[in-house]
Amino acid sequence: MNPAVYRRTHNTMKTNSMKQFALPLYAAAMLALATGFSGCLAVAAGAGAGAAVAYVRGKLEANLGADYEVAITATNRAIQQLGYAKVSESKDSLVDNFVVRNADDKRIDIRLENAARGLTKVTIRVGHFFGDQALSVSILEKIKANL
Numbered sequence: 001m002n003p004a005v006y007r008r009t010h011n012t013m014k015t016n017s018m019k020q021f022a023l024p025l026y027a028a029a030m031l032a033l034a035t036g037f038s039g040c041l042a043v044a045a046g047a048g049a050g051a052a053v054a055y056v057r058g059k060l061e062a063n064l065g066a067d068y069e070v071a072i073t074a075t076n077r078a079i080q081q082l083g084y085a086k087v088s089e090s091k092d093s094l095v096d097n098f099v100v101r102n103a104d105d106k107r108i109d110i111r112l113e114n115a116a117r118g119l120t121k122v123t124i125r126v127g128h129f130f131g132d133q134a135l136s137v138s139i140l141e142k143i144k145a146n147l
Helices: 001-037 068-082 132-147
Strands: 040-047 052-056 059-064 087-090 095-101 107-116 117-126
Touching: 001 087, 040 117, 052 132, 059 132, 068 107, 068 117, 068 132, 107 132
Parallel strands: none
Antiparallel strands: 040 052, 052 059, 059 117, 087 095, 095 107, 107 117
8 A cells, every 4th residue: 555545544534533532522511511501690781770680500689779668569569460379478677588489380589688778689599409590580570560
């Protein structure tokens, strides 16, 4: 066999076998990164009152430009309008915790904190571990609509 042909064929076989090994390894690494970071941090600009909304580790956090008592009333209305069953509510002068369940029997925790006059921090978590960003955002939008 001609040495030039042998080298070209042999090098091509090496390159192809390396590509066959590297491609699945690369795909697995990208999948691991995507899975590991999904839900870790997604930030979006909130509508109205210039509020920022952050979705971190399965929790949606936002600041509402409303007094604490007004935010509580808006949250109660939103829960009723969405048809959720209120399991419990514990309230004091600084924090109000709601535990509700939707039609799919998912647990939803809504926490309101009295941050300052005219400012209430809201935290929403759907489920226990991974959360549900779309559902959390829709709940937040319903609360904002009732302010």
